[in-house]
Amino acid sequence: MDSVLRAQGRIGSRTLLITSAALPLTGWAIHAAALHKQLAATRKDPLTGLLRRDAYTARAGRILARHGDDTVLVMVDADHFKAVNDTMGHPAGDAVLAAIGARLTAWAGPRAAAGRLGGDEFAVVLELPADRRAQRLEQLVRMLHTPVVLDDGRTVDVAASVGAAAPASVGSRDLTELQRAADAALYDGKHDGRAVLATRQHVTVPSINGRRAGRPGTAVWGRAA
Known part of the structure; x- marks a missing residue:
């Protein structure tokens, strides 16, 4: 009987020791998880859930x-957004x-880089082979032109201009160059409800008021109804 009690005592002490040692690890795991959530929050825009510019x-x-x-880089700019705020x-x-x-x-999927660059300007970088490009950009245009229903029941008619740039079309895999070209292509179709694919010419389009003006002669996809 004494031997049984001594064995139980040893097991109990060992269990207590293991449990005590595990407590700091458990606390650190909880702390690390909280830090990870905080870090993730700093990477994302709180309003849209999209990545901030740096991320x-x-x-x-x-x-x-x-x-x-x-890869394709897609620039998106909300149309008439100031009017929504004002009215x-x-x-x-x-x-x-x-x-x-x-x-x-939803359109880009979890493997893409979807970011809010500021205000009503957005960008997405994703894997999108050439044979699917036209169909997917048409889909995006339709999605962005779907009215938004507010909590109070009012409906907001929305629209967005879309410009896209692919390395093969632009002649560069540089993110900055692709973004410039996509932005210039966006302005080719501004307020027209279409997605415009940039060409090499768009990389050299001069800037107007801090934004780049587009040129004609580009592929156009997805005119909204």
Whole structure:
């Protein structure tokens, strides 16, 4: 009997020792998880859930390096956004931005780099082979032109201009060059409800008021109804 009690005592002490040693590790795991969540939060825009500029740039660069010519950079600019804020209020404007963020996330998928660059300007970098490009950009245009229903029941008619740039079409895999070309292509189709694919010419389009003006002679996809 004494031997049984001594054995139980040893087991109990060992269990207590292991449990005590595990407590700091468990506490650190919880702390690390909290830090990870905080870090993830700093990488994302709280309104749209999209990546902030720095996080988007880093992830976009990795996607370009991994997928090369099968990569596409898409620039999106909300049309008439100021009018929404002025006539329907800033909460309505926030709802529109949040809706655009959700639609871009759904369209691009979890492996893409989808970011809010500022205000009503967005960018997405994703793997998108040439044979699927036209269909997918048409799909994006349709999604972005779907009205947004507010919590109070009002409906906001929304639209967005879309420009895209692929390394093979632009002649560069540099993120900055692709972004310039996609932005210039976007302005070729501004307010027209279409997606425009950039060419090499768009890389050299001069800037107007801080934004790049587009040129004719580009491929156009997805005119909204």
